[in-house]
Amino acid sequence: MKFSRDELIKVVSTQMPDKRWQHTQGVMETAVKLAEQYGADPVKADLAAILHDVAKYWPIETLRTIISDNQLSDDLLSYNKQLWHAEVGAFVASHEYGIDDLEILDAIRYHTAGRIGMTLLDKVVCLADYIEPGRDFPGVNNIRELANHSLEGGLVAGLDSTISLLVSRRQIIYPLTVLARNDLIKQMEANS
Numbered sequence: 001m002k003f004s005r006d007e008l009i010k011v012v013s014t015q016m017p018d019k020r021w022q023h024t025q026g027v028m029e030t031a032v033k034l035a036e037q038y039g040a041d042p043v044k045a046d047l048a049a050i051l052h053d054v055a056k057y058w059p060i061e062t063l064r065t066i067i068s069d070n071q072l073s074d075d076l077l078s079y080n081k082q083l084w085h086a087e088v089g090a091f092v093a094s095h096e097y098g099i100d101d102l103e104i105l106d107a108i109r110y111h112t113a114g115r116i117g118m119t120l121l122d123k124v125v126c127l128a129d130y131i132e133p134g135r136d137f138p139g140v141n142n143i144r145e146l147a148n149h150s151l152e153g154g155l156v157a158g159l160d161s162t163i164s165l166l167v168s169r170r171q172i173i174y175p176l177t178v179l180a181r182n183d184l185i186k187q188m189e190a191n192s
């Protein structure tokens, strides 16, 4: 079944604490602005942002079951659980909320890890997740500043901050994020 935007907002907002819904609203606002600035579709950016964290607070065993029962990218299951909600979010958007636009589904799926060959919409949603107004972590203002001038530059700085954090905690890095970062740097070099 297809949901209206208002219906989506209602069903998604009830699946997370207020604070996370506020974050989602910040991502909606920022993703639309970035889409307008960098030539992505603002309507798709808004929908992907509404849904990006829909599964963030689902029980971890539910996420694991959905990923393994539906043959979603199950290499994810041997990496950080924090990555799982993005894959499940795309699945739920498609199977429960009738989103059939692959660009929107991919932007949800890759909003945390990134991927090689990120689309404009992937980049917008992933960067918006780093810099929405409610975010407050060391270096966020630098990422915001870079994002004013370059979508890829802002995103590389965002991914670098995640990679640095993981390195500093000696945590295992899901390699797709490193590949995404390298690919964005290549794109920037090719365009300079």
Ligand SMILES: Nc1ncnc2c1ncn2[C@@H]1O[C@H](COP(=O)(O)OP(=O)(O)O)[C@@H](O)[C@H]1O
Pocket (backbone or CB within 6 Å): 079, 080, 082, 083, 112, 113, 129, 162, 165, 166, 172, 173, 174, 175, 176, 177, 178
């Ligand atoms: N490549 C990766 N490998 C392992 N963990 C990762 C990777 N990328 C992101 N993460 C984890 O996911 C977290 C960010 O997930 P995100 O959905 O943006 O959550 P939040 O919105 O709560 O910051 C990071 O802080 C890190 O712990």
